[in-house]
Amino acid sequence: MSNIESLENDLPLIAEYSKMFKALSNPIRLRIFLRSLAKHPPGTIVDIDVDTMLSCQRSLAEEYGLAPSTISHHIKELSNVGLLHVQRTGQQVAIWVDVDAVEKLKLFFNHVSNE
Amino acid sequence: MSNIESLENDLPLIAEYSKMFKALSNPIRLRIFLRSLAKHPPGTIVDIDVDTMLSCQRSLAEEYGLAPSTISHHIKELSNVGLLHVQRTGQQVAIWVDVDAVEKLKLFFNHVSNE
């Protein structure tokens, strides 16, 4: 990654990061993201295995006290910015985190606080 | 920090982090935050020195093509969630990042991607 000075004016990169932060700025989405991480921590699994993915959107809806359509909407927001992968498995969908996106976020803060 | 499973259900912590992400979710605020970091990188300065702080809100407004009142608003949002410190120095204000807040964000991503 470039240094901080040039990062501030790298508008495409600024746009990318601000979108990722926006996706994580909603408490429900942050919780979904964290649960996906817990189910499939980046770096620990090479081959994607259905059993390690988080499914059951309906139970998430119940647990968070929201309508299924709202959960669906939030999951889409997370996948739109590349933080989550979504895949149908039968009647349900499985979601898991994008390892590269998490690494990007990790590098961002390591970078800015080590310069 | 607690493990991911419990973090997902630690609602006060979820609220705190989601607010920080929201503050960084606007491109202009992210740029202001990065510029403040460039002026005063955490860990490199122990005593706060006015010369190392970013001031000149008016020039920020010009550079970003926004009204001064809008910049003022964004700076307030960043300081409301603890990411920035604001202090008047004469006719201008100086802003600098909160080292602890940056460290928190750094730990968050290191934590979730190393579990």
Next chain:
DNA sequence: TTCGATATTCGACATGTTTCGAATCTTAGA
């Protein structure tokens, strides 16, 4: 103490977000 430069607050407006329920789509199994 007044003036000019800068910052902040306020009210308003346009736009975006969050949420729901209804309607629609997808899939597995009878």
Next chain:
DNA sequence: TCTAAGATTCGAAACATGTCGAATATCGAA
């Protein structure tokens, strides 16, 4: 092929955000 279980899309409503300009506040210097 029909049905039921789940997911998604759609439209609408309530609410939040980003932006501006005008009014106000703060400070340094004449």
